[in-house]
Amino acid sequence: MADVLVLDQIRKSYNVGTPVETEVLHGIDLTMRPGEFVALMGPSGSGKSTLLNIVGLLDRPTSGRLLINGEDTTDLPDKALTKLRGHTIGFVFQYHYLISAFTAAENVMMPMLVDRGHPDREMERRAAELLDRVGLGRWRDNRATNMSGGQQQRVAIARALAMDPALVLADEPTGNLDTASADAVFELMRQINRERMTTFLVVTHNLDLARRCDRIVEVVDGRLTPGPGLAG
Ligand code: ADP
Numbered sequence: 001m002a003d004v005l006v007l008d009q010i011r012k013s014y015n016v017g018t019p020v021e022t023e024v025l026h027g028i029d030l031t032m033r034p035g036e037f038v039a040l041m042g043p044s045g046s047g048k049s050t051l052l053n054i055v056g057l058l059d060r061p062t063s064g065r066l067l068i069n070g071e072d073t074t075d076l077p078d079k080a081l082t083k084l085r086g087h088t089i090g091f092v093f094q095y096h097y098l099i100s101a102f103t104a105a106e107n108v109m110m111p112m113l114v115d116r117g118h119p120d121r122e123m124e125r126r127a128a129e130l131l132d133r134v135g136l137g138r139w140r141d142n143r144a145t146n147m148s149g150g151q152q153q154r155v156a157i158a159r160a161l162a163m164d165p166a167l168v169l170a171d172e173p174t175g176n177l178d179t180a181s182a183d184a185v186f187e188l189m190r191q192i193n194r195e196r197m198t199t200f201l202v203v204t205h206n207l208d209l210a211r212r213c214d215r216i217v218e219v220v221d222g223r224l225t226p227g228p229g230l231a232g
């Protein structure tokens with residue numbers, strides 16, 4: 001099986017061509033195998049979100065190569081990149097970004113709707129199954145706005161899985177939750193990772209949670225180093 005993700009000397013500058021041009025990532029190498037669950041750590045402002053946006057095909061590197069499931073994305077036009085993103089990558093953010101007026105089920109169906117252009121029974125069936133999986137089967141017709149932070153984040157996880165992605169990217173998914181909810185949300189992602197072999201790259205500041213990952217990598221001054229969990 002091909003590596004899910006290969007980053008080869010990824011560099012990223014903001015404000016290119018202006019007097020305030022700054023390079024944030026200085027040549028990142030990272031390979032992730034199918035089914036790996038990796039924690040991405042590093043101080044605030046070190047470039048974690050920048051890196052996640054590049055891996056998630058939301059932004060392009062200034063230079064370097066990025067392969068997803070063995071496919072080199074470097075020269076793909078925007079349209080092909082968008083399609084690849086929709087079919088291979090799921091996102092979970094710190095502030096879930098659910099549509100608050102939509103029900104849990106409608107939120108989970110969004111990626112499928114965007115892909116197919118029209119609703120169908122299969123989408124409803126899949127949304128129900130995913131909400132069951134994250135323990136919210138009975139909540140599917142509730143509006144997101146009426147759910148707790150932990151519940152909303154579980155809806156976001158179900159939504160991230162809607163297209164059965166090879167890779168889920170989570171940017172501080174538990175950063176906004178109390179300790180117990182954070183633990184439950186993290187454990188849910190870990191279980192899904194084991195059941196489905198879905199690969200996860202999770203940004204966290206929580207070393208206790210990071211230590212439960214297969215591996216920790218850390219962005220320090222725009223470079224990637226083996227994280228603190230690997231010491232000793
Ligand atoms: P982290 O997620 O590790 O906190 P970020 O990737 O958000 O770090 O930011 C890394 C650096 O890049 C910071 O100095 C930030 O100010 C800068 N930065 C992030 N996004 C932009 C942008 N769109 N334009 C210019 N600078 C940015």
Ligand code: MG
Pocket residue numbers: 048049050171
């Ligand atoms: Mg960030």
